[in-house]
Amino acid sequence: xxxxxxxxxxxxxxxxxxxxxxxxxxxxxxxxxxxxxxxxxxxxxxxxxxxxxxxxxxxxxxxxxxxxxxxxxxxxxxxxxxxxxxxxxxxxxxxxxxxxxxxxxxxxxxxxxxxxxxxxxxxxxxxxxxxxxxxxxxxxxxxxxxxxxxxxxxxxx
Numbered sequence: 001x002x003x004x005x006x007x008x009x010x011x012x013x014x015x016x017x018x019x020x021x022x023x024x025x026x027x028x029x030x031x032x033x034x035x036x037x038x039x040x041x042x043x044x045x046x047x048x049x050x051x052x053x054x055x056x057x058x059x060x061x062x063x064x065x066x067x068x069x070x071x072x073x074x075x076x077x078x079x080x081x082x083x084x085x086x087x088x089x090x091x092x093x094x095x096x097x098x099x100x101x102x103x104x105x106x107x108x109x110x111x112x113x114x115x116x117x118x119x120x121x122x123x124x125x126x127x128x129x130x131x132x133x134x135x136x137x138x139x140x141x142x143x144x145x146x147x148x149x150x151x152x153x154x155x156x157x
Contacts, residue, residue: 028135029156033087036136037072039155044140044148046085049074061102067094082110082121083142087152089135096132103130103139 029036052073057063067090074085086103090096107128114121128141129149134156140148 028092029089031089031155033070033072033089033136036089036152036155037085037087040085040087040138040140040148040151041074043151044085044142044144046074048081049076049083049085061106063088063099063102067091067099080118080121082114082124084140085142085148086137086139088137090137092135096137099137100130100132100139103137107141 052075054065054071057071057073058065069089069091071088072086076083088099090099107125107130111122111125114125124141124143124145127145128139129145130137130139131149131152132138133153136152136156138149138152142148
């Protein structure tokens with residue numbers, strides 16, 4: 001075999017592997033937001049939080065629910081508690097960017113609100129976690145947000 005033939009074979013094999021990796025990463029999970037939340041709440045205590053209704057989420061965030069397959073959102077009724085957990089499973093093919101931007105904008109507004117007089121809450125808000133993986137948006141604020149994120153990553157795989 002000559003060098004060109006070996007290079008061609010190598011390039012074809014690399015291209016096949018590349019296409020497989022790209023298509024695998026974009027796969028949506030079969031789990032619902034509620035199933036994922038069950039695994040996440042095993043490491044993040046939401047007992048002090050309340051489940052927020054679709055109407056309230058629409059009012060606070062303005063999400064277009066025609067793009068959302070399922071969701072779970074826990075937040076506190078107390079204005080001084082910033083802990084939150086939101087898991088949104090999008091319909092296939094929906095771009096998550098506008099929803100994540102809306103969430104990030106709301107977090108930044110809360111950071112400004114708490115920055116001057118509530119250092120603990122401000123620190124929690126600065127360490128929020130948001131990600132999109134396997135068709136699901138994950139957002140958490142709280143002491144165990146990082147652990148909750150790790151549970152989320154394991155749950156969507």
